[in-house]
Amino acid sequence: xxxxxxxxxxxxxxxxxxxxxxxxxxxxxxxxxxxxxxxxxxxxxxxxxxxxxxxxxxxxxxxxxxxxxxxxxxxxxxxxxxxxxxxxxxxxxxxxxxxxxxxxxxxxxxxxxxxxxxxxxxxxxxxxxxxxxxxxxxxxxxxxxxxxxxxxxxxxxxxxxxxxxxxxxxxxxxxxxxxxxxxxxxxxxxxxxxxxxxxxxxxxxxxxxxxxxxxxxxxxxxxxxxxxxxxxxxxxxxxxxxxxxxxxxxxxxxxxxxxxxxxxxxxxxxxxxxxxxxxxxxxxxxxxxxxxxxxxxxxxxxxxxxxxxxxxxxxxxxxxxxxxxxxxxxxxxxxxxxxxxxxxxxxxxxxxxxxxxxxxxxxxxxxxxxxxxxxxxxxxxxxxxxxxxxxxxxxxxxxxxxxxxxxxxxxxxxxxxxxxxxxxxxxxxxxxxxxxxxxxxxxxxxxxxxxxxxxxxxxxxxxxxxxxxxxxxxxxxxxxxxxxx
Amino acid sequence: xxxxxxxxxxxxxxxxxxxxxxxxxxxxxxxxxxxxxxxxxxxxxxxxxxxxxxxxxxxxxxxxxxxxxxxxxxxxxxxxxxxxxxxxxxxxxxxxxxxxxxxxxx
Numbered sequence: 001x002x003x004x005x006x007x008x009x010x011x012x013x014x015x016x017x018x019x020x021x022x023x024x025x026x027x028x029x030x031x032x033x034x035x036x037x038x039x040x041x042x043x044x045x046x047x048x049x050x051x052x053x054x055x056x057x058x059x060x061x062x063x064x065x066x067x068x069x070x071x072x073x074x075x076x077x078x079x080x081x082x083x084x085x086x087x088x089x090x091x092x093x094x095x096x097x098x099x100x101x102x103x104x105x106x107x108x109x110x111x112x113x114x115x116x117x118x119x120x121x122x123x124x125x126x127x128x129x130x131x132x133x134x135x136x137x138x139x140x141x142x143x144x145x146x147x148x149x150x151x152x153x154x155x156x157x158x159x160x161x162x163x164x165x166x167x168x169x170x171x172x173x174x175x176x177x178x179x180x181x182x183x184x185x186x187x188x189x190x191x192x193x194x195x196x197x198x199x200x201x202x203x204x205x206x207x208x209x210x211x212x213x214x215x216x217x218x219x220x221x222x223x224x225x226x227x228x229x230x231x232x233x234x235x236x237x238x239x240x241x242x243x244x245x246x247x248x249x250x251x252x253x254x255x256x257x258x259x260x261x262x263x264x265x266x267x268x269x270x271x272x273x274x275x276x277x278x279x280x281x282x283x284x285x286x287x288x289x290x291x292x293x294x295x296x297x298x299x300x301x302x303x304x305x306x307x308x309x310x311x312x313x314x315x316x317x318x319x320x321x322x323x324x325x326x327x328x329x330x331x332x333x334x335x336x337x338x339x340x341x342x343x344x345x346x347x348x349x350x351x352x353x354x355x356x357x358x359x360x361x362x363x364x365x366x367x368x369x370x371x372x373x374x375x376x377x378x379x380x381x382x383x384x385x386x387x388x389x390x391x392x393x394x395x396x397x398x399x400x401x402x403x404x405x406x407x408x409x410x411x412x413x414x415x416x417x418x419x420x421x422x423x424x425x426x427x428x429x430x431x432x433x434x435x436x437x438x439x440x441x442x443x444x445x446x447x448x449x450x451x452x453x454x455x456x457x458x459x460x461x462x463x464x465x466x467x468x469x470x471x472x473x474x475x476x477x478x479x480x481x482x483x484x485x
Numbered sequence: 486x487x488x489x490x491x492x493x494x495x496x497x498x499x500x501x502x503x504x505x506x507x508x509x510x511x512x513x514x515x516x517x518x519x520x521x522x523x524x525x526x527x528x529x530x531x532x533x534x535x536x537x538x539x540x541x542x543x544x545x546x547x548x549x550x551x552x553x554x555x556x557x558x559x560x561x562x563x564x565x566x567x568x569x570x571x572x573x574x575x576x577x578x579x580x581x582x583x584x585x586x587x588x589x590x591x
Contacts, residue, residue: 113554138488138492241529245532248539260536
C-alpha cells in the first residue's frame, strides 16, 4: 500500500519536472513552471521520508537526522539564495550545482561500503563469475557500475563547480601549463581503467582503490575547469549542470527510483542541449571551449602584445552634452555594468534622456553580463521596459542610424577583432557592430583588457572616446549633468 | 555475449526510460530564447537536486553503529537540500524580475 502511494507520488514528481522544465523555457510561464517543479520535488522528498520501504519492508529510520539535515540545508539555502546579488548569480548557480554533485558522490561512498560488505561476505559467488545464471554477480556488476559512475561524475561535477565558483568571484585565477590537456586525458584514463577493473573483477571491491578513484576524479574536475576562462565559463557551468543530472540518475538506478532517474536524465539531456545552444550563441564549438581556452591562448598569442595607438578621452560634461543632443542613443550594457550594479543608474539615465526627447534603446548581446541572458535579468530588475531591449541582430541593423552608442563596461562583445583578426581567441564570435554608429563613447574603469583578457582595437578608433570611471558613478554623474543641460 | 543480452533484458525498463527521457529533455527545452538561458540553467540545476531522495534513503537506512554512513549520509542530506532549496529560490528570484516588468507595463 505504502509503496503504491509512493510510486504514484514519484510519477507525479516526474511529470512536474517535465512540465516545469517545459514552462521554464517560455518567459510567460517560467515562474509558474519553477513553482510546479518545486512542489513536485517537495512531494517526492516527504513521500520518501514517510513511505519508503527497503526490500525487507522496513521504513526509514534516523528521521531526526534527516529532518535536521533538511532544516540546516533549507535555512542556509534560503538565506544564501535571498542574499545573493543578482550580479553574482552565476557563481551561486555553480555552487549549488557543486553541492548536488557532492551529494551524489557521498551517496556512492556509503553504498559502496554496503556493497563491499556484501561481496566480501559471500566470496563463493565470485567463482560462478562467468555463468550468466548467477544472479548476484550481475546485480553486483550493475550496482558497482552505477555506484562508480555516480562517484566519478559527482566528484568531477563537485570539484569543477567549486573551481568555477572561485574563478567567477575572482578568488581563483586562470591557470594553465604546458601539457595540461595530456595530464587531463591521463587522469581520466586512469579513472576509467580503475573503475572498469573494479566493475569487472569483484574481488577488488577494495576501499583504497575506491577512494583513489574518488581522489583522481576530484583532481580531474579541478584541472578540467582551471584553464577555462573568460566568456566560456557559463558554458562549463551548464555542462557541469548536466553532469550532476546524470550523477543523480545513477542514484535512480541504484535505488530503483523512477523520480531520480527521470529527473536526472531529463536535466542531463536538457543541460547538454542548453550547453550546445549557448555555444551556438557565441559561435564557438564545445570542443573549442574545452580545448582552446581563452586564458591559454591569449598569454601565448602575439595579438595581445601588438603596438596600440592612442585613445581619446572625453570629459563627463562633454559626454552628457553629446548624449543630450543626440536623436538616437543606443546603450550597450556589459560586464562592467553588471559588476558595478549600475542597472538602476542606467535606467535613470535612460529616463532622463527620454525626457529630453532622445530615443534610447539597449543593444543586448546574447552573452552580455556574466551568463547568457544575465543582462536581461539585470535590466528587468531595474524595470527597463522589455520593448527597449534589442537583440543583437536587430541592434546591428539599427546602429548605422544611431547617433551615439554608449558602451558600459562591455569589452569582448564589441571587439572588432572577432570579425577581422583570425588570430584572436574570440575570432568568429558574433559581436555588436557599434562602429557603424556615428559616435561611440566607451565607459571603462581603465584601459585594462576585459574578461577574456584581450585588447580591444575599438578603443583606439577615431570615432571612439573613452569615459573612464566606475559605471555606476559615471552614470549617476551623467544623469546630474544632463539635468542641467 | 549471452550474459550481456540477459543484462539488457533484465534492465530493459530502465533503458526505455533513459532513452525516452533523453528525447523528452531535448524536446522540452527545444528553442529556448537566450533571455531565459540563465533561469533555465538554474531551474534545471534545482531539478537535479532530486538526488536528495538518494541521500534521504542512505541516511534512513544507516545503522546506528555505522558512524561513517551516518556522517556521510547527514552531509549528503544537507548538500542535497542546499541544491534543491537554493536552486528553486534563486530561480524564483530571477524570474520575479521578469514579472515586475509585466506589471509595470500594465
